[in-house]
Amino acid sequence: MSKVVVDGLTKRYGDVLALDDVSFEVPAGEFVIILGVSGSGKSTLLRCMSALTQPTEGEVRIEGEPMIAPRPEVAMIFQQHNIIGDMSAYSNALSGSMNRSSFLESLLQLQPDEEKYRALDALDTVGLLDEAEQKARRMSGGQQQRVGIARALVQEPEVLLADEPVASLDPGSAQEVMRYLQSSATERELSTFISLHQVNIARKFGERFIGLRDGEKVFDGYRDELTIDAIDEIYGDIDTEGMFVGVDSSDESGSEVAP
Numbered sequence: 253m254s255k256v257v258v259d260g261l262t263k264r265y266g267d268v269l270a271l272d273d274v275s276f277e278v279p280a281g282e283f284v285i286i287l288g289v290s291g292s293g294k295s296t297l298l299r300c301m302s303a304l305t306q307p308t309e310g311e312v313r314i315e316g317e318p319m320i321a322p323r324p325e326v327a328m329i330f331q332q333h334n335i336i337g338d339m340s341a342y343s344n345a346l347s348g349s350m351n352r353s354s355f356l357e358s359l360l361q362l363q364p365d366e367e368k369y370r371a372l373d374a375l376d377t378v379g380l381l382d383e384a385e386q387k388a389r390r391m392s393g394g395q396q397q398r399v400g401i402a403r404a405l406v407q408e409p410e411v412l413l414a415d416e417p418v419a420s421l422d423p424g425s426a427q428e429v430m431r432y433l434q435s436s437a438t439e440r441e442l443s444t445f446i447s448l449h450q451v452n453i454a455r456k457f458g459e460r461f462i463g464l465r466d467g468e469k470v471f472d473g474y475r476d477e478l479t480i481d482a483i484d485e486i487y488g489d490i491d492t493e494g495m496f497v498g499v500d501s502s503d504e505s506g507s508e509v510a511p
């Protein structure tokens with residue numbers, strides 16, 4: 253588990269201010285959802301947190317150490333799961349150990365037994381142990397995303413970052429993937445940051461929420477504080493009705509938004 257500090261993060265792309273002096277602190281083990289319309293800076297924030305992008309000003313510190321280059325304890329999952337269709341779920345998961353093994357070792361699957369065990373354990377965490385030998389291209393979009401999560405878990409991260417991990421999935425699969433992200437985070441005591449655009453799914457699974465608007469942090473609070481007014485502040489004049497998708501209205505797990 254790692255404490256994450258985002259300190260005065262600003263990112264400019266030419267004239268575009270993608271992040272504007274964003275700061276927050278997250279204690280180890282929190283499950284954080286990043287909300288905001290398209291272009292509000294969610295991906296840029298996650299990319300700066302993983303050091304895939306360098307900020308113009310400010311810094312990210314994970315367990316006190318500035319993120320100046322990608323580190324294995326910080327894993328990132330993308331919307332496009334980037335898994336290899338012709339490889340099995342197991343081989344895809346095992347490729348997450350690449351930073352501990354050479355490219356050739358990975359290609360020939362010569363990793364030590366310990367890494368192979370980790371890949372199977374990670375598939376178990378995402379409920380795919382029985383599908384380990386299945387070719388990824390034969391799997392559903394939701395299962396492929398779970399393979400992507402398993403691959404990230406093989407890295408043995410302390411911080412998990414996921415950029416719109418359920419954006420391309422149908423509502424049922426989106427919830428299933430979110431459930432596995434949540435259980436993985438709990439089981440492995442991960443500090444987790446997920447960008448989402450479906451407000452109801454966010455409310456159902458999130459513990460803490462950070463709202464971005466035009467690169468600025470306009471909300472930072474826990475589920476009870478994420479009221480309709482707070483959502484309006486994050487989304488502005490945009491009609492959020494279409495974003496309240498994917499959660500059954502008969503669900504009793506808190507999908508209603510407090511006024």
Ligand SMILES: Nc1ncnc2c1ncn2[C@@H]1O[C@H](COP(=O)(O)OP(=O)(O)OP(=O)(O)O)[C@@H](O)[C@H]1O
Nearest residue numbers: 265268269270288289290291292293294295296297
């Ligand atoms: N590599 C880049 N070069 C130039 N501008 C960029 C680049 N990446 C992002 N931007 C701009 O920065 C702003 C924030 O983009 P970002 O992708 O972080 O937002 P987002 O909230 O993740 O949006 P989406 O949900 O559409 O991915 C946008 O105006 C975007 O056009």
